[in-house]
Amino acid sequence: MSNMPDEVDFAGRIRDALNHGAANLGEKTSVRLYEARCDALRHQAAPVAAVSLASFGHVLAETFHHHYRGILALVALAVGALGVQLWQNEQEAAELAEIDSALLSDEVPPSAYTDQGFLEWLHRLSEREEESLPE
Amino acid sequence: MVSVAFAAPLIIMTPDWSDLPTDTQQVLAPLGPEWNELESASRRKWLQIAERYPKMRKDEQERVQRRMKDWAKLTPEQRKVTREKFKNVRQAAPEQRDALKQMWSEYQTLPADERDRLKQSTVKPGIRSGNPSTAVGPTR
Numbered sequence: 402m403s404n405m406p407d408e409v410d411f412a413g414r415i416r417d418a419l420n421h422g423a424a425n426l427g428e429k430t431s432v433r434l435y436e437a438r439c440d441a442l443r444h445q446a447a448p449v450a451a452v453s454l455a456s457f458g459h460v461l462a463e464t465f466h467h468h469y470r471g472i473l474a475l476v477a478l479a480v481g482a483l484g485v486q487l488w489q490n491e492q493e494a495a496e497l498a499e500i501d502s503a504l505l506s507d508e509v510p511p512s513a514y515t516d517q518g519f520l521e522w523l524h525r526l527s528e529r530e531e532e533s534l535p536e
Numbered sequence: 537m538v539s540v541a542f543a544a545p546l547i548i549m550t551p552d553w554s555d556l557p558t559d560t561q562q563v564l565a566p567l568g569p570e571w572n573e574l575e576s577a578s579r580r581k582w583l584q585i586a587e588r589y590p591k592m593r594k595d596e597q598e599r600v601q602r603r604m605k606d607w608a609k610l611t612p613e614q615r616k617v618t619r620e621k622f623k624n625v626r627q628a629a630p631e632q633r634d635a636l637k638q639m640w641s642e643y644q645t646l647p648a649d650e651r652d653r654l655k656q657s658t659v660k661p662g663i664r665s666g667n668p669s670t671a672v673g674p675t676r
Binding site: 490491493494495497498499500501502503504505506507508509510511512513514515516517518519520521522523525526 | 576577580581582583584585587588589592596597599600603604606607614617618619621622623625626636637639640643646651652654655657658
């Protein structure tokens, strides 16, 4: 504790000496120091972006280069499967549209085919006809 | 294949009501309120029916428009059963088809209470397969 004032005094003297030295640098030296500092800052940020982009591109290129046949086959397969799916959908829709158009436009309405009263009536009529037939 | 799974729904998707051409909207007008709830497969079918519509006779066009709403309200099973029966009738001889037409016309002239009695007389377990006029199912 007793030597604290001495240490503070010593540090103060060093600071004064450095300030004096910095203040008396030549213009050329100051410019070079400034440029060096800017250069160092530029190099500090650049590698991060450069490395990440480069590595991503590199991985992509390497993957494609090594597996391009497989990738192209997969893409072709996917396009083909999609085409088949679309074609099947259209075919199914066309079949249903054909039958539904005929059914809905017919003189006998769709409800007739499931009208229990009508079906029962037809059943009774056919039974009566059978009964009236000569044996 | 993963790309297909993601791309397929986008490409196979069918237009919403507001995206339909005006003439298609006019043909499918009875389905307008429910159109956006219809499944894609059902929409595709109705769009193809709309394409066939101009080639129909006037009386056929009127029937189609009058019946499409009730038809869309049936359950898929009820539509399937009706289509199967209709297919059978279509394959029958023209005389039989004419006879069915004639019978249906005659049945319509029966008094309402008699038709109700006929309906009631079929209400036995295992016989009735459902009344399409009151059935509610996924619209199609």
